[in-house]
Amino acid sequence: xxxxxxxxxxxxxxxxxxxxxxxxxxxxxxxxxxxxxxxxxxxxxxxxxxxxxxxxxxxxxxxxxxxxxxxxxxxxxxxxxxxxxxxxxxxxxxxxxxxxxxxxxxxxxxxxxxxxxxxxxxxxxxxxxxxxxxxxxxxxxxxxx
Amino acid sequence: xxxxxxxxxxxxxxxxxxxxxxxxxxxxxxxxxxxxxxxxxxxxxxxxxxxxxxxxxxxxxxxxxxxxxxxxxxxxxxxxxxxxxxxxxxxxxxxxxxxxxxxxxxxxxxxxxxxxxxxxxxxxxxxxxxxxxxxxxxxxxxxxxxxxxxxxxxxxxxxxxxxxxxxxxxxxxxxxxxxxxxxxxxxxxxxxxxxxxxxxxxxxxxxxxxxxxxxxxxxxxxxxxxxxxxxxxxxxxxxxxxxxxxxxxxxxxxxxxxxxxxxxxxxxxxxxxxxxxxxxxxxxxxxxxxxxxxxxxxxxxxxxxxxxxxxxxxxxxxxxxxxxxxxxxxxxxxxxxxxxxxxxxxxxxxxxxxxxxxxxxxxxxxxxxxxxxxxxxxxxxxxxxxxxxxxxxxxxxxxxxxxxxxxxxxxxxxxxxxxxxxxxxxxxxxxxxxxxxxxxxxxxxxxxxxxxxxxxxxxxxxxxxxxxxxxxxxxxxxxxxxxxxxxxxxxxxxxxxxxxxxxxxxxxxxxxxxxxxxxxxxxxxxxxxxxxxxxxxxxxxxxxxxxxxxxxxxxxxxxxxxxxxxxxxxxxxxxxxxxxxxxxxxxxxxxxxxxxxxxxxxxxxxxxxxxxxxxxxxxxxxxxxxxxxxxxxxxxxxxxxxxxxxxxxxxxxxxxxxxxxxxxxxxxxxxxxxxxxxxxxxxxxxxxxxxxxxxxxxxxxxxxxxxxxxxxxxxxxxxxxxxxxxxxxxxxxxxxxxxxxxxxx
Numbered sequence: 001x002x003x004x005x006x007x008x009x010x011x012x013x014x015x016x017x018x019x020x021x022x023x024x025x026x027x028x029x030x031x032x033x034x035x036x037x038x039x040x041x042x043x044x045x046x047x048x049x050x051x052x053x054x055x056x057x058x059x060x061x062x063x064x065x066x067x068x069x070x071x072x073x074x075x076x077x078x079x080x081x082x083x084x085x086x087x088x089x090x091x092x093x094x095x096x097x098x099x100x101x102x103x104x105x106x107x108x109x110x111x112x113x114x115x116x117x118x119x120x121x122x123x124x125x126x127x128x129x130x131x132x133x134x135x136x137x138x139x140x141x142x143x144x145x
Numbered sequence: 146x147x148x149x150x151x152x153x154x155x156x157x158x159x160x161x162x163x164x165x166x167x168x169x170x171x172x173x174x175x176x177x178x179x180x181x182x183x184x185x186x187x188x189x190x191x192x193x194x195x196x197x198x199x200x201x202x203x204x205x206x207x208x209x210x211x212x213x214x215x216x217x218x219x220x221x222x223x224x225x226x227x228x229x230x231x232x233x234x235x236x237x238x239x240x241x242x243x244x245x246x247x248x249x250x251x252x253x254x255x256x257x258x259x260x261x262x263x264x265x266x267x268x269x270x271x272x273x274x275x276x277x278x279x280x281x282x283x284x285x286x287x288x289x290x291x292x293x294x295x296x297x298x299x300x301x302x303x304x305x306x307x308x309x310x311x312x313x314x315x316x317x318x319x320x321x322x323x324x325x326x327x328x329x330x331x332x333x334x335x336x337x338x339x340x341x342x343x344x345x346x347x348x349x350x351x352x353x354x355x356x357x358x359x360x361x362x363x364x365x366x367x368x369x370x371x372x373x374x375x376x377x378x379x380x381x382x383x384x385x386x387x388x389x390x391x392x393x394x395x396x397x398x399x400x401x402x403x404x405x406x407x408x409x410x411x412x413x414x415x416x417x418x419x420x421x422x423x424x425x426x427x428x429x430x431x432x433x434x435x436x437x438x439x440x441x442x443x444x445x446x447x448x449x450x451x452x453x454x455x456x457x458x459x460x461x462x463x464x465x466x467x468x469x470x471x472x473x474x475x476x477x478x479x480x481x482x483x484x485x486x487x488x489x490x491x492x493x494x495x496x497x498x499x500x501x502x503x504x505x506x507x508x509x510x511x512x513x514x515x516x517x518x519x520x521x522x523x524x525x526x527x528x529x530x531x532x533x534x535x536x537x538x539x540x541x542x543x544x545x546x547x548x549x550x551x552x553x554x555x556x557x558x559x560x561x562x563x564x565x566x567x568x569x570x571x572x573x574x575x576x577x578x579x580x581x582x583x584x585x586x587x588x589x590x591x592x593x594x595x596x597x598x599x600x601x602x603x604x605x606x607x608x609x610x611x612x613x614x615x616x617x618x619x620x621x622x623x624x625x626x627x628x629x630x631x632x633x634x635x636x637x638x639x640x641x642x643x644x645x646x647x648x649x650x651x652x653x654x655x656x657x658x659x660x661x662x663x664x665x666x667x668x669x670x671x672x673x674x675x676x677x678x679x680x681x682x683x684x685x686x687x688x689x690x691x692x693x694x695x696x697x698x699x700x701x702x703x704x705x706x707x708x709x710x711x712x713x714x715x716x717x718x719x720x721x722x723x724x725x726x727x728x729x730x731x732x733x734x735x736x737x738x739x740x741x742x743x744x745x746x747x748x749x750x751x752x753x754x755x756x757x758x759x760x761x762x763x764x765x766x767x768x769x770x771x772x773x774x775x776x777x778x779x780x781x782x783x784x785x786x787x788x789x790x791x792x793x794x795x796x797x798x799x800x801x802x803x804x805x806x807x808x809x810x811x812x813x814x815x816x817x818x819x820x821x822x823x824x825x826x827x828x829x830x831x832x833x834x835x836x837x838x839x840x841x842x843x844x845x846x847x848x849x850x851x852x853x854x855x856x857x858x859x860x861x862x863x864x865x866x867x868x869x870x871x872x873x874x875x876x877x878x879x880x881x882x883x884x885x886x887x888x889x890x
Contacts, residue, residue, distance in 0.1 A: 031850055092861040119868075133882040
């Protein structure tokens, strides 16, 4: 059930939502937002794409296997924890190596990125699996899992 | 690297890396032999959980050092052997990685001075052993053996943790050295019998003592290098290590003697007899390993300085010859095609190196002079002294070891040539190097018993008895009872060897009529699975509504319990009366809820649920919780999408029946949550944390959004746990959806 209106809207909306998601993620440290909400927004964009253009298109837009994305996210968070752990002896201690030159990158950013990826990857994985489970016209060519 | 192994895809220097690392570790540890034998005990301590008194602490004394040398040295040999044994096997990487992990765990186990550190590494060896026993995981028997090893030794791990924490509570130190220093306090404590029982269970499961002994022969499902390393030289000695390590803290009592000595003696005698039953050389060696472990347990139970010295000497001997024999049998298997000695014969010309390595190791096992095995056996007889039962059991076990030594060293190599392989030959250098080195070491140690004692066995025994010991190892003790017993042992052993075929037949015929010691394990496992199945059948009926009903009932009980048992309920004071917009939201939410209850269309119900969520999100916005509102809104959107996808496949329903029970549960939970929230608002809110987060957020965490800073920085560990749960839940959901695919079509 492809809808032209939905398709056309999606083409404009998805980049906008994704940009918004990155923006919300980025501003999260000082203003409302953050990794969790950002991840939810990105997942919503993927869900919209999936509904409008089909699962294969959404999987292609995501590029990587969603569960791998979630796993990488968890890895980011653990790495962020170990970073402080190894450098300062306290697991998850915040590290800000570039703060003095004005760049807010560090272990906290990495941790938040991990949250973002976990949320995005997990929701996308469940979404795709759910779609596979309910789709009557099974198309094995769509791949992705 | 002598021969280029072109084209097998696994060739390359990398596969020798673990062996080289282990050899380097061996050399590093060897550097400590001098200082430790002079009484030094180097320590390394890292704080871990200071609030609990838990440290990551390592300590090197005579006992630890000897074990570390065995683990690293035999590890290097077995890792080299494994790299050659599985050269063309695609699973080589997995094997080497797991073996290396095991080696690290085992080193940690023997070096640990802190109880929790010890437990961590102890479990590490259990888990890696499970993976390695089940290495051929496509065979059901290997999987069953792996599971058995895991469950039996895992049970021991739990007992170990409980026992050592009890000791820690009693003596006020989680350090093993601290416990050993407070032995008198512990032995007089009322919990001593419990602690002893728990530690004994841990040691008996790990070191395969009766009634837990059956897992070790079954674990021979593992590949040969694994069996040689884990199940003869190192891991199975962890239980013996534990007993030896805790001897100063717990040993020397009647209870200690009567727990260890009978079990060790029984295990030793029983398994020595069953070793003769095995036509498979590897299985025979496995049973003699249980024999040896029983002997060490018994001697530690006896606990006199002579007995401890004999036990420690035998421990070294056994590790050397048993690893050599296992690896040697693996050479026979590679070179001639089987390990069944009935199908082998006359191979000494074709496999000269295998023959040499096995013959030397078998002589050590038989306790022939001048091998260290002879020294250890003599010391054992001297230590058993006037305990007639112990002496008899020792003679029987040693005689059977003589017979087994004969079977493994003579049967495959003498007589008419028999071999499944047409052209039997010695395998590659990487396979024979290790066994030959081990055999030579066994001989060298025996020729210099004084040096062996000063460097290795003496410091070990001193660590176990808690003081310097005055007994000594020697090749020649003069004429006396031990020498007579040795001669009796040889005579009996030769007799048993000559009668081996008849004895094997008799034992095989008797086996089905005897009670299986494995019976309790099988029955326990069957009972546990039956219980689990019954519970699952009762609880998991497959209907979503009943899961929700149970979850919500339990939740409602918790909430009402807290409400009724907690502080008296107080209405919150409203700062300002609700104005128009508040009422509008309330009406929106109430109407949506009513619509959910009344509608017969799923789509309407979902949209109405979204309305409730949106109403709550607006409340959050109005009261300044923008982050929460955003999250709430996007979750609502995604939930609607998910339900919409799932709904496509749900059968259409007519009007929904009214279920009073479900309504009661829903009402109880809903009213409970509302009352709980109000009650929370009615308490005096302690603003300490709020103030802290507000003031500390920017200076300490460089962020102005307090909510986000709490999530990713101040309470980052919680968040990490939560995202781990998200990933796990996602994996489970995807798996459940994939499993349900067939059913839906």
